Each structure stands twice: as C-alpha cells, then as structure tokens.
Amino acid sequence: MERKKYSSYDEINRELEILKVQKELDYRRLVYAVEKTRDDLTPGVFTSGVVRSIGSFFTKSGTIQNLLIGFIFNRLFK
Template structure:
C-alpha cells in the first residue's frame, strides 16, 4: 500500500476524524453484535429463534399470545431444559 502524502494539517485532521468515527462505528457494531448474541443464548431467545416467523405471526393475536405465554412457552422451555441436561 502506497503511503498517502498530505499537503496540509487540515487533511491530516480530516483523515484522523474519519478514522475516529469509523472506530466508534465498529465498536458500536461489536457491542450490538455481542448484545444480540447474548440475547440469543437465553432460554427465551432460543425459543424465539426456534419459533422464528411462526412465533411472530402468532404474537399478533392477543388470544394466541396469552396461550403461548401461559401454556406453550413453559412447555417448550421445560422440554428444552430437560434436553440440555
């Protein structure tokens, strides 16, 4: 890679600012990625991933949401925790 030749301090400052912002974006992306990963390995996150689109469709109905929360999810969680042991 050919080194860049600067003709003014303003150019250097501009590139340093760009690099600083790129670093901040990368750090935030990493933090968000870690957050999503940790969320995905919780039991509720695993159930959500398992259900996928079906869970999203079912969550739109209040009646089905109540049934899911009170009956189906506890059963799935119990089965999953037994499987993990």
C-alpha cells in the same frame, strides 16, 4: 498499502477525524452484535427457537406427518 502524502495539517486532521468516526462505528457494531448474540442465547429465546424449528420441520414434512397420522389411526382402531 500505499502511503498517503498530505500537503497540510488540515488534511491530516480531517483524515484523523474520519478514522475516529469509523473506529467508533465499528465499535458500536461490535457491541450490538455481542448484545444480539447474548440475547439470542437466553434460555427462553433459545428454547422457543428450538421448539419453533421442530414444529416447522413437522409441518413442512408431509412424509413424517403421514407416518404419524397412520400410527395414531392404527393405535386407535386396533
């Protein structure tokens, strides 16, 4: 990394302010990511997500759906 050369204290102070704002923004993004992850891992959200994933798998999979329907018809009509 190349060292910057400053010609005045005002330039240094402006650069420090920019770095301070960037640091605060990065911190808030990190806090948001942690909170979102924690919320996503709560039992209710986690369970509904798993159920939704399983449901979408069965509705999108024609082969499994056909097998299940065939199995049900065989049981009912025997």
